[in-house]
Amino acid sequence: MVRCPRCGEDNQDDAANCRRCSQALRGGETGFNKLRNDLNAQSLWLLRLVAYIVDTAIVAVVGLLLALLAYVPLMLGSALSGQWNWRGAWQIPFLIGAGQVIYFTVMESVQGAS
CATH class of the missing domain: 1.10.287 (Helix Hairpins)
Structure with missing residues (x-):
């Protein structure tokens, strides 16, 4: 299960978006990795x-x-x-x-x- 960072909903492991709020579960680089690169x-x-x-x-x-x-x-x-x-x-x-x-x-x- 993959937890949505926005609403906390548990989603399937292969889901690209949250089934509740449509937040992207797997996106591009964010945070420290993006700044580092x-x-x-x-x-x-x-x-x-x-x-x-x-x-x-x-x-x-x-x-x-x-x-x-x-x-x-x-x-x-x-x-x-x-x-x-x-x-x-x-x-x-x-x-x-x-x-x-x-x-x-x-x-x-x-x-x-x-």
Whole structure:
């Protein structure tokens, strides 16, 4: 017996369609097999991965440059006075992460992709 994926009706083993709802019991490739064999879908995900890596690098470089501009006075003050003035230096990774979230949100809403 073959069970219908739509209505759950038990059908004969050689049936092509469900006798209750006419759902095709044996069709073409679906789900993971279709995605695995579709080269267009594979190339799309590869391009999206490359775009994500490039975008992350751009945001990280811009974030680091902005962080350096913000912390240059602290570095100079620490070097000249000998005191530790870097109280907010731990925030740099969080600020870069926030920049990435903002960047990807804006790019997705404006262009539909980054």
